Amino acid sequence: MPDIRRPLLFIALYAFAQGAASQIQARVVDVPTRTGVTQRFLYLAPERPRAAVMLYAGGDGGLRIQPGQTITWLSGNFLVRSRSLFADKGLAVAVMDAPSDRQDGRHLTAFRQTPQHAEDARAVIAWLREQTRAPVWLVGTSNGTLSAAYIATQLPREKGGADGIVLTSTVLVSPSGRTRPVPGMALERISIPVLLVHHKNDGCQACPFAATAEVITKLVSAPRKDLLAFEGGTTRGDPCEAMAHHGFNGIEREVVAKIADWIK
Numbered sequence: 001m002p003d004i005r006r007p008l009l010f011i012a013l014y015a016f017a018q019g020a021a022s023q024i025q026a027r028v029v030d031v032p033t034r035t036g037v038t039q040r041f042l043y044l045a046p047e048r049p050r051a052a053v054m055l056y057a058g059g060d061g062g063l064r065i066q067p068g069q070t071i072t073w074l075s076g077n078f079l080v081r082s083r084s085l086f087a088d089k090g091l092a093v094a095v096m097d098a099p100s101d102r103q104d105g106r107h108l109t110a111f112r113q114t115p116q117h118a119e120d121a122r123a124v125i126a127w128l129r130e131q132t133r134a135p136v137w138l139v140g141t142s143n144g145t146l147s148a149a150y151i152a153t154q155l156p157r158e159k160g161g162a163d164g165i166v167l168t169s170t171v172l173v174s175p176s177g178r179t180r181p182v183p184g185m186a187l188e189r190i191s192i193p194v195l196l197v198h199h200k201n202d203g204c205q206a207c208p209f210a211a212t213a214e215v216i217t218k219l220v221s222a223p224r225k226d227l228l229a230f231e232g233g234t235t236r237g238d239p240c241e242a243m244a245h246h247g248f249n250g251i252e253r254e255v256v257a258k259i260a261d262w263i264k
């Protein structure tokens with residue numbers, strides 16, 4: 001999960017920390033969005049889902065999803081590797097790739113905070129609502145929180161937006177100064193429930209735990225807002241990568257269970 005720095009290549013599906021394989025079958029879906037553009041995602045859905053979640057990975061957000069359900073990039077990302085855990089909790093899951101016009105190597109870099117990104121999300125939200133007849137939530141991790149938060153500021157529920165958002169390992173500061181972090185967005189526009197999920201010992205310089213309070217303070221219009229703080233697990237390697245506390249390494253099941261309970 002190269003969420004802030006460089007992408008990390010994993011070949012084939014990454015099943016780390018999922019335990020026994022889920023019996024829920026996945027399929028690749030392409031939804032038309034902007035003119036000439038489609039949005040691809042990997043879709044898993046239990047019978048009668050209680051809600052649907054759109055999972056936005058970190059890094060450049062390009063999963064390179066193939067028709068055979070193979071994810072060839074960012075497979076170890078916290079949300080991507082935990083997709084079956086969400087489905088096993090009764091949630092329909094859409095693991096979001098970059099849209100078809102961003103598959104030339106750019107992917108979601110410099111695209112997450114654009115009107116076009118929000119339009120792509122709107123199309124998938126509508127598809128999920130039609131398929132599940134259930135509320136739809138945006139869930140982002142690390143750089144993926146830039147997607148989820150921005151879309152929520154631009155696309156209210158009454159105009160086809162989501163029913164709620166979950167921000168995990170949120171980008172709270174911009175060390176490079178080139179990316180607007182979540183607290184710098186118009187968070188006062190968000191009028192849906194918001195859940196922040198963060199490891200107390202997240203060592204990524206863009207995601208200091210102490211700065212989560214600023215996000216909560218700025219969510220003045222959110223009818224429900226909360227912070228779930230976690231400890232434990234194991235950390236190794238780059239503090240902004242998948243196997244660090246930044247990626248909830250070793251406590252995925254606990255984290256997903258708490259998120260699912262909060263949503264439901």
